[in-house]
Amino acid sequence: MIPFLDLKRSNEPHQEAIQAATNRVLQSGWYILGEEVSAFERSFAHYCGTRHCIGVANGLDALTLVLKAWAFEPGSEVIVPSNAYIASVLSITLAGLTPVFVEPDPATYLLDPARIDAAVTARTKAILPVHLYGRCCAMTAINAVASAYDLLVLEDAAQAHGARYSGKRAGALGHAAGWSFYPSKNLGALGDAGAITTNDDDLADRLRALRNYGSAQKYVNDYVGVNSRLDELQAAILSAKLPRLDEENHRRRALAALYLNGIRQTSLRLPPADQVDQDVWHLFVVRHPRRELFRSYLRERGIGTDVHYPIAPHHQRAYHPFAHQSLPISEQLHEEVVSLPLNPTLTDADVAYIIDTVNSMRE
Numbered sequence: 001m002i003p004f005l006d007l008k009r010s011n012e013p014h015q016e017a018i019q020a021a022t023n024r025v026l027q028s029g030w031y032i033l034g035e036e037v038s039a040f041e042r043s044f045a046h047y048c049g050t051r052h053c054i055g056v057a058n059g060l061d062a063l064t065l066v067l068k069a070w071a072f073e074p075g076s077e078v079i080v081p082s083n084a085y086i087a088s089v090l091s092i093t094l095a096g097l098t099p100v101f102v103e104p105d106p107a108t109y110l111l112d113p114a115r116i117d118a119a120v121t122a123r124t125k126a127i128l129p130v131h132l133y134g135r136c137c138a139m140t141a142i143n144a145v146a147s148a149y150d151l152l153v154l155e156d157a158a159q160a161h162g163a164r165y166s167g168k169r170a171g172a173l174g175h176a177a178g179w180s181f182y183p184s185k186n187l188g189a190l191g192d193a194g195a196i197t198t199n200d201d202d203l204a205d206r207l208r209a210l211r212n213y214g215s216a217q218k219y220v221n222d223y224v225g226v227n228s229r230l231d232e233l234q235a236a237i238l239s240a241k242l243p244r245l246d247e248e249n250h251r252r253r254a255l256a257a258l259y260l261n262g263i264r265q266t267s268l269r270l271p272p273a274d275q276v277d278q279d280v281w282h283l284f285v286v287r288h289p290r291r292e293l294f295r296s297y298l299r300e301r302g303i304g305t306d307v308h309y310p311i312a313p314h315h316q317r318a319y320h321p322f323a324h325q326s327l328p329i330s331e332q333l334h335e336e337v338v339s340l341p342l343n344p345t346l347t348d349a350d351v352a353y354i355i356d357t358v359n360s361m362r363e
């Protein structure tokens with residue numbers, strides 16, 4: 001049996017470091033916004049190559065708080081890929097803003113810079129590119145459109161810990177970036193956790209206050225804030241795991257290369273292979289025109305798969321006012337995508353078995 005993901009196994013290589021970290025927090029007697037959060041913020045900012053990192057409670061809050069901190073007029077528009085994860089869209093509406101869906105590049109599944117122009121209106125204030133599946137969006141072109149229209153750029157980097165683009169890391173490619181450390185991400189906590197990275201000093205100050213009731217000084221409230229703090233415990237665990245993130249991403253790349261070189265099944269469409277060593281392969285997503293047939297074939301042979309994601313955001317009941325929009329590239333992607341197992345604890349033999357099984361399927 002090869003499950004799609006086994007989080008217990010994923011954390012086993014970190015067990016000693018995690019136990020030392022949790023003991024340290026227990027013994028410190030300080031559990032909210034202390035030395036562990038500051039230490040993780042320093043090391044993650046350094047890792048990403050940004051001046052600031054602000055720890056928050058989860059990835060959705062990270063994105064939402066940046067959009068709130070930018071204080072656009074209510075109803076302002078934010079451009080977002082139409083095949084985004086629901087959290088990217090939720091952050092926009094939670095901040096009182098309007099999502100404008102732009103179709104992805106069918107070759108990369110990422111926000112297509114060539115389609116942004118046509119979506120810009122007088123109300124557009126920001127672009128929210130999503131580095132989906134661990135690959136950075138075409139940020140040079142996206143930033144060029146943003147500066148032409150004076151828009152701010154918020155990276156959704158929740159699937160791209162360590163991904164590179166043009167000599168920089170994800171998280172340092174726009175005006176700010178939202179991160180999630182949900183347990184299944186490339187850098188995952190043992191619970192909910194998130195962060196924002198940015199080089200903007202003022203924004204960082206505002207976010208530090210906003211995550212803590214809008215207060216920079218105890219019992220003095222400058223903004224209408226929220227409680228979205230990163231725990232000391234999760235911060236300590238993330239600090240324990242961060243030193244091995246590059247090694248784990250390296251392993252993900254090696255496994256992705258095995259898949260890319262080994263899969264011969266012509267009924268499948270493989271993910272783009274042109275920057276294997278820049279991408280961090282959060283997911284290995286293939287496409288099959290009869291997805292459920294393909295998934296049950298693998299399931300019967302002991303291989304777990306998942307779908308990221310089965311329903312386009314504009315087709316979710318929660319977003320029914322957008323249901324009439326025609327977004328054919330996304331609609332087809334949401335029908336065809338399937339994620340094969342890919343995580344650093346898979347063995348070469350596991351992947352060889354998956355490749356053989358995929359290749360021996362008769363179409």
Ligand SMILES: *Cc1c(COP(=O)(O)O)cnc(C)c1O
Nearest residue numbers: 058059060085087088158180182
């Ligand atoms: C996981 C994820 C989020 C949200 O993170 P949470 O910590 O679960 O709130 C946002 N965007 C993308 C692309 C994600 O994969």
